[in-house]
Amino acid sequence: MAETVTGTTVAEVMAELAALEDPKARAVNEKHGDDHGVNLTKLRAVAKRLKKQEQLARDLWATGDTAARLLALLIFRPKAFTRDELDVMLREARKPKVHDWLVNYVVKKSPYAEELRRTWYADPDPVVASAGWALTAERVAKLPAGLELPALLDTIEAELKDAPERLQWAMNHCLAQIGIEHPDHRPRAIAIGERLAVLKDYPTPPGCTSPYAPIWITEMVRRRTA
Incomplete structure (x- = not known):
């Protein structure tokens, strides 16, 4: 799997997210329609460490995994997307938290x-x-x-x-x-x-x-x- 400029691979990030899986967090999230078990404070800490990484973010989004997509939304550069890309992403974003973060963290900051x-x-x-x-x-x-x-x-x-x-x-x-x-x-x-x-x-x-x-x-x- 291709590495980003920082050397972090999607496989490494996915392993880290799997290690953060918490059954109690999953139970709470599932009540709101989200299918992941990662505490969002811990997810934000991972994003803070990774900083903005466009290709890694795109690769994480492409996995379709909810926790990976939430992390991707924190490390995307909002202005890097075309109008059509954002439209496709929004139509793919069926989980409530992914949908909410996509609108608030990416689309609202986009020129489109x-x-x-x-x-x-x-x-x-x-x-x-x-x-x-x-x-x-x-x-x-x-x-x-x-x-x-x-x-x-x-x-x-x-x-x-x-x-x-x-x-x-x-x-x-x-x-x-x-x-x-x-x-x-x-x-x-x-x-x-x-x-x-x-x-x-x-x-x-x-x-x-x-x-x-x-x-x-x-x-x-x-x-x-x-």
Whole structure:
């Protein structure tokens, strides 16, 4: 197997990940739809040691192994990918944590983020569409100019209630961001959340904010004005 410039091979990294396998971590991860047993803090420590290594990252991604792909996402150089490569990777990323890290650690830092947002937003595959909505929520918060917020609220109001889980979560996040960041649209965002009651009963640990949009919006606004 070809070596990277640092001399680290995929086989060596895979052996290291296998040694980090923890049955308790696997049990927790599997509850969230992820099929690996590596503690993420330890995974990040491996990535910190390896630093950015493009070819090694690509080779790890190509294994299809979830832990290897998560590690790859930490050592990728986001700007090294073409638009089409990112599209293919996103459609391959079916495990929730891989999907989440790919969007947040790679796609958001890519020069193709906005083009892909528009492509994925209305994709018929709800997992792909959820990436488009995640990128839309990011724009709502950081670069809202050019977005039609009333139209986004119209779509959320019509589709959120019956959306598949991962798409629903991303759309709900976008709803909350609109309410948090845009006072003119806050009353409608809260009203939509109250009427649809999506995630209203979601179990929330002590000290954490509920993902139920009316509570989420109200709490984040309170913190900013306190």
